[in-house]
Amino acid sequence: xxHILKRMRKLHELLWIRCGPGALILPKEVSKISMEFSAxxxxxxxxxxxxxxxxxxxIKYRNPSIxxxxxxxxxxxxxxxxxxxxxxxxxxxxxxxxxxxxxxxxTPPPSGTPNARNTLTPDTSKxxxxxxxxxxxxxEILDALVARTGAEQIQPTELELQELKEIEEFKERSExxxxxxxxxxxxxxxxxxxxxxxxxxxxxxx
Amino acid sequence: MAHPRSxxxxxxxxxxxxxxxxxxxxPRFASLPYQSIRCATTKAQPKKKKxxxxxxLQYDLKKAEQFSLIDAMHYIxxxxxxxxxxxxxxxxxxxxxxxxxxxxxxxxxxxxxxxxTDIRICVIAAPDSKAAAExxxxxxxxxxxxxxxxxxxxxxxxxxxxxxxxxxxQKLNKAGLGRVLGPKGxxxxxxxxxxxxxxxxxxxxxxxxxxxxxRLGVIRMAVGQxxxxxxxxxxxxxxxxxxxxxxxxxxxxxxxKEVHEVVLSSTNSPGFTLNGEFKGANxxxxxxxxGPL
Numbered sequence: 001x002x003h004i005l006k007r008m009r010k011l012h013e014l015l016w017i018r019c020g021p022g023a024l025i026l027p028k029e030v031s032k033i034s035m036e037f038s039a040x041x042x043x044x045x046x047x048x049x050x051x052x053x054x055x056x057x058x059i060k061y062r063n064p065s066i067x068x069x070x071x072x073x074x075x076x077x078x079x080x081x082x083x084x085x086x087x088x089x090x091x092x093x094x095x096x097x098x099x100x101x102x103x104x105x106x107t108p109p110p111s112g113t114p115n116a117r118n119t120l121t122p123d124t125s126k127x128x129x130x131x132x133x134x135x136x137x138x139x140e141i142l143d144a145l146v147a148r149t150g151a152e153q154i155q156p157t158e159l160e161l162q163e164l165k166e167i168e169e170f171k172e173r174s175e176x177x178x179x180x181x182x183x184x185x186x187x188x189x190x191x192x193x194x195x196x197x198x199x200x201x202x203x204x205x206x
Numbered sequence: 207m208a209h210p211r212s213x214x215x216x217x218x219x220x221x222x223x224x225x226x227x228x229x230x231x232x233p234r235f236a237s238l239p240y241q242s243i244r245c246a247t248t249k250a251q252p253k254k255k256k257x258x259x260x261x262x263l264q265y266d267l268k269k270a271e272q273f274s275l276i277d278a279m280h281y282i283x284x285x286x287x288x289x290x291x292x293x294x295x296x297x298x299x300x301x302x303x304x305x306x307x308x309x310x311x312x313x314x315x316x317x318x319x320x321x322x323t324d325i326r327i328c329v330i331a332a333p334d335s336k337a338a339a340e341x342x343x344x345x346x347x348x349x350x351x352x353x354x355x356x357x358x359x360x361x362x363x364x365x366x367x368x369x370x371x372x373x374x375x376q377k378l379n380k381a382g383l384g385r386v387l388g389p390k391g392x393x394x395x396x397x398x399x400x401x402x403x404x405x406x407x408x409x410x411x412x413x414x415x416x417x418x419x420x421r422l423g424v425i426r427m428a429v430g431q432x433x434x435x436x437x438x439x440x441x442x443x444x445x446x447x448x449x450x451x452x453x454x455x456x457x458x459x460x461x462x463k464e465v466h467e468v469v470l471s472s473t474n475s476p477g478f479t480l481n482g483e484f485k486g487a488n489x490x491x492x493x494x495x496x497g498p499l
Binding site for chain 2: 002008035056059060
């Protein structure tokens with residue numbers, strides 16, 4: 001089992017999933033979010049992946065009932081899209097026109113990765129918004145998502161801010177300690193090596 | 207300076223022996239130099255041999271953050287966002303207070319909601335016998351004798367478990383499949399309990415059954431798929447803990463074991479210590495966690 005202190009530190013830092021960029025409440029119309037990008041980051045898929053790893057947990061935590069899907073293909077030139085589905089089709093054809101790839105058919109191209117999930121809930125409905133996220137930073141993707149959906153950001157409370165600051169301070173301190181300990185360790189190792197050499201042993205013997 | 211010490215040292219040893227009960231004498235010796243007393247006592251005490259620890263180090267859970275099942279699932283689902291729900295699983299880790307060298311808990315159990323259902327089972331029995339019919343109805347994918355042997359010899363092994371009916375064992379051994387099945391761990395033998403008389407029940411146990419075992423004081427088992435609702439998870443967790451308690455009670459005459467900590471985690475999330483409750487004070491409604499991931 002993972003050591004208790006390690007686990008508790010992880011849990012103490014759970015605050016990151018509760019507040020920060022991406023901690024937002026999506027409006028009720030949003031029924032599903034799906035993303036589509038390459039498994040490797042060549043070709044501008046880096047931001048998409050970062051968005052998935054950093055922002056999506058926060059979104060999912062705040063909106064637990066909204067399904068979020070990710071499809072990854074193996075083609076670096078393939079699409080890099082963020083689809084937003086809404087339940088009430090008030091604006092059915094309000095697809096974003098500023099991105100060139102948004103005009104692509106909504107059905108995803110056959111991806112190389114076998115994905116069992118696609119067969120679980122066949123979704124034939126068209127996404128209400130499609131955002132091209134190629135070559136974009138994760139913060140830009142988030143801004144675009146907020147702009148399209150009108151989501152409401154959650155501001156961290158005073159207490160949470162204080163805790164976040166404490167965690168940051170702790171991390172700074174630990175980084176400093178890490179450097180110190182490493183220096184000491186390296187020094188010890190160097191001395192041991194020198195002693196070994198002085199004794200006439202081969203340095204490559206270890 | 208050596209001779210006051212040599213005088214006092216035997217004296218102090220004498221007094222500690224004779225007047226250990228009377229406290230009034232002690233202040234008189236407190237004024238002596240501290241070192242001389244220590245010198246006398248170290249001689250008197252032989253070095254104790256350190257006894258190796260035979261239990262696992264335990265920790266205090268009072269300061270640990272604990273979560274209700276719904277809160278833990280809420281976090282875990284956020285950590286598993288965008289993952290394939292059929293490949294990520296909930297896992298349970300149960301820490302026991304137990305001896306290092308004692309007997310271990312080991313059993314298998316059928317969860318109310320099985321985690322893995324796509325297991326393919328091959329049953330070796332005469333195709334027109336009663337056992338074969340039983341096996342088919344219990345959910346075995348392959349039932350037969352000679353045609354299976356022929357398939358395996360060609361290298362087509364399309365199953366994860368293999369069970370043999372006791373009457374077909376001789377035929378199986380004659381077919382010489384040990385070379386193909388042996389390295390895969392699929393060869394039926396009485397030692398592993400895969401040669402049985404009642405095929406139906408063992409197949410049924412295997413379909414939804416999962417094994418657990420204590421290693422280094424911890425029992426780990428997959429208890430759910432990521433798509434499970436909180437109620438399903440609750441039933442699974444309860445069934446698992448009940449089975450565990452029964453196992454522990456069975457070996458209570460030999461050794462005492464107690465559950466120390468229960469942790470719920472998943473493939474891509476940290477471990478959450480459970481406090482045994484289903485719902486916390488300000489946790490969200492369980493309905494919100496029952497939808498697709």
